[in-house]
Amino acid sequence: MYKIVKAECLADKIYLMDVEAPRIAKLCQPGEFLIVKMDQVGERIPLTICDYDREKGLVTIVFQIVGASTARMAELKEGDYFQDVVGPLGQPSEFVKEDIEEVKKRRYLFVAGGVGSAPVYPQVKWMKEHGIDVDVIEGSKTKDLLILEDELRAVAGNLYVTTDDGSYGRSGMVTKVIQDLVEQEGKHYDVCVAIGPMIMMKFVCKLTKELGIPTIVSLNPIMVDGTGMCGACRVSVGGEVKFACVDGPEFDGHLVDFDQAMKRQQMYKTEEGRAMLRLQEGKTHHGGCGHCGGDE
Amino acid sequence: MDMMKKVPIREQDPKVRATNFEEVCLGYNQEEAQAEAARCLNCKNARCVQGCPVSIDIPKFIQEVKEGKFEEASKTIAKSSALPAVCGRVCPQESQCEGKCVRGIKGEAVSIGKLERFVADWSRENGIVPEKPEKTNGHKVAVIGSGPAGLTCAGDLAKMGYEVTIFEALHEPGGVLIYGIPEFRLPKTRVVGPEIENVKKLGVKIETNVIIGKSVTIDQLMEDEGFEAVFIGSGAGLPKFMGIPGENANGVFSANEYLTRSNLMKAFRDDYDTPIFTGKKVAVVGGGNVAMDAARTALRLGAEVHIVYRRSEAELPARVEEVHHAKEEGVIFNLLTNPVEILTDENDWVKGMVVRKMELGEPDASGRRRPVEVPGSDYTMDVDTVIMSLGTSPNPLISSTTEGLETNRWKCIIADETNGKTTKEGVYAGGDAVTGAATVILAMEAGRAGARGIDEYLSGK
Numbered sequence: 001m002y003k004i005v006k007a008e009c010l011a012d013k014i015y016l017m018d019v020e021a022p023r024i025a026k027l028c029q030p031g032e033f034l035i036v037k038m039d040q041v042g043e044r045i046p047l048t049i050c051d052y053d054r055e056k057g058l059v060t061i062v063f064q065i066v067g068a069s070t071a072r073m074a075e076l077k078e079g080d081y082f083q084d085v086v087g088p089l090g091q092p093s094e095f096v097k098e099d100i101e102e103v104k105k106r107r108y109l110f111v112a113g114g115v116g117s118a119p120v121y122p123q124v125k126w127m128k129e130h131g132i133d134v135d136v137i138e139g140s141k142t143k144d145l146l147i148l149e150d151e152l153r154a155v156a157g158n159l160y161v162t163t164d165d166g167s168y169g170r171s172g173m174v175t176k177v178i179q180d181l182v183e184q185e186g187k188h189y190d191v192c193v194a195i196g197p198m199i200m201m202k203f204v205c206k207l208t209k210e211l212g213i214p215t216i217v218s219l220n221p222i223m224v225d226g227t228g229m230c231g232a233c234r235v236s237v238g239g240e241v242k243f244a245c246v247d248g249p250e251f252d253g254h255l256v257d258f259d260q261a262m263k264r265q266q267m268y269k270t271e272e273g274r275a276m277l278r279l280q281e282g283k284t285h286h287g288g289c290g291h292c293g294g295d296e
Numbered sequence: 297m298d299m300m301k302k303v304p305i306r307e308q309d310p311k312v313r314a315t316n317f318e319e320v321c322l323g324y325n326q327e328e329a330q331a332e333a334a335r336c337l338n339c340k341n342a343r344c345v346q347g348c349p350v351s352i353d354i355p356k357f358i359q360e361v362k363e364g365k366f367e368e369a370s371k372t373i374a375k376s377s378a379l380p381a382v383c384g385r386v387c388p389q390e391s392q393c394e395g396k397c398v399r400g401i402k403g404e405a406v407s408i409g410k411l412e413r414f415v416a417d418w419s420r421e422n423g424i425v426p427e428k429p430e431k432t433n434g435h436k437v438a439v440i441g442s443g444p445a446g447l448t449c450a451g452d453l454a455k456m457g458y459e460v461t462i463f464e465a466l467h468e469p470g471g472v473l474i475y476g477i478p479e480f481r482l483p484k485t486r487v488v489g490p491e492i493e494n495v496k497k498l499g500v501k502i503e504t505n506v507i508i509g510k511s512v513t514i515d516q517l518m519e520d521e522g523f524e525a526v527f528i529g530s531g532a533g534l535p536k537f538m539g540i541p542g543e544n545a546n547g548v549f550s551a552n553e554y555l556t557r558s559n560l561m562k563a564f565r566d567d568y569d570t571p572i573f574t575g576k577k578v579a580v581v582g583g584g585n586v587a588m589d590a591a592r593t594a595l596r597l598g599a600e601v602h603i604v605y606r607r608s609e610a611e612l613p614a615r616v617e618e619v620h621h622a623k624e625e626g627v628i629f630n631l632l633t634n635p636v637e638i639l640t641d642e643n644d645w646v647k648g649m650v651v652r653k654m655e656l657g658e659p660d661a662s663g664r665r666r667p668v669e670v671p672g673s674d675y676t677m678d679v680d681t682v683i684m685s686l687g688t689s690p691n692p693l694i695s696s697t698t699e700g701l702e703t704n705r706w707k708c709i710i711a712d713e714t715n716g717k718t719t720k721e722g723v724y725a726g727g728d729a730v731t732g733a734a735t736v737i738l739a740m741e742a743g744r745a746g747a748r749g750i751d752e753y754l755s756g757k
Binding site: 023024027037041042043044068069072083084085086087088089224225227228229230231232234235236241246260263264266267268275 | 512533534537552561571691
């Protein structure tokens, strides 16, 4: 059992939790993820490690309610327990393994979209700890959904916040900010790291390819075990089949087949929708409206 | 009764069982078991024992069953096997103990597997538990993986007095017994759970959610956590795919994913959160036991199911009993057939599979006749789900994070067959991690050999 020592709602449907998991906290690196299973009947949900405290044996996770399982997880309070937490999983970010002098020579741009700010944070923090100032673009739909702004500001060289509706910071999508920084404000980047919704990463990669900036993305496909034994998370990268849980989750964004990855993410959409409706409406939902497929 | 024939075993009706996940085979009752035991000729030089990888004293336990001394029979088996309720159910007895039985020359072999199962089930129902050793010898041993190899190794070492901790990557112990073999062949709560409890009663600790190579390394276990020896029984869990076009489409699964969702995550039950996708028409590619398990699972979830296999029926690697059960339940066999492409619709969902007819050519190195393509024989099977069951290989995570642990070109850990000794001092290995995908009983035999090797190593230190 893994105790939740802090549970906080960061924004509408976005939650942060600090969980006791000493083995994971001791060894984890930026870029890696873990899997939680809340109770006996729960599913295994992969989440990027957002922060860690090696001394206290804590790891931080951030998640958004997207279906029945995450909705159930959001009900957990401080002092409750996850039945299972396993990790760290996946490969650490490339720069963690590289010669630090080489890393220091490069100009990095981090692009965080929505809840993707959570996995970006430990990477930027790692950079700061190694004396590297990086530029960070944080994008959100609206001001209300912006998370971890202060945390990111504390570790970033420059933080550029943008909202789709212009309610805070710059206005427009993250791609517009990248374009402005490079083309209007004369910035140069050697590497871009983009983490967020699949569609955002796809369009960032399309742009950075034009701009000639090598780009790393962190993929979030469907996973089951997260240890390489099932292939549920397989993705096409440069025409080769890779398992995101063991070969990734970070890949060269210019080689990822995003269209296929997005279609694979939809595989259980109907089942997830049904589970959500069961949770919200209990036995009252019989699918009679004909819109959702319902429960036969 | 006809002494040449086995006492028939009671099974669920095929039509009924094809719609549920209850155990197919109901097992012998006391009278049936004693009648079957009476068929044993109690050979002096028993060939059946030679056929058993862990050399259970088969004539002795069968005589005890015949005389109604079930507790004694249970103890006789326990001397050689830690998981009799499992092995009695899933061993390929026809090619092991029963394959050697003298009765089998003119008639049917004695039902050794079903008798072993009866004794194990009887012991559990009557609360017979293994005795915990009086005191430990103070030596700490780590076992990696809680499948059949790890459980056997841990159980044997605990009986010798070692302090054993098993590290398991998944959230439940049991390995393939939990995530791979379905409920209808091997009930989890009723059979696997209690057998694992028995290993714990010997004093073995099990720590789940620990991935060796990520959560902690072997070197750290030995240097920081005080383990003097390690046994690796991490199995061969990495699935293979064919590499044909369309294989990443929605509706294409590895058998491991399909079975893990159903068995470990209980996706077949409405009250569990994990979903499973079942189409209306499913093709399972492959002919091993895992293919049969995946096919029969899909069938129970309501699909029409086809086994697509490139050789003929005689070469099917699955157990005869499993093939027979699958056919009875309505699984359709498309033999001498090999997929060449998976067809998809505009949303990337499977809508069909192009297959090619095969014929058998000359025998290959393995002695099996090699399938040869028949030119111009392609046709399309109308399916919406494809389950790839082409075998598995060992996960390189442990070998790649352990200094000095050597593997061969198939990524299998190199280890001595007789004592499990690897190329790294104090580290032993066995089961599928060493041999590649094989059987439960061979993994148990390797676990036993590893325990012997570790005991020799630590008592000589």
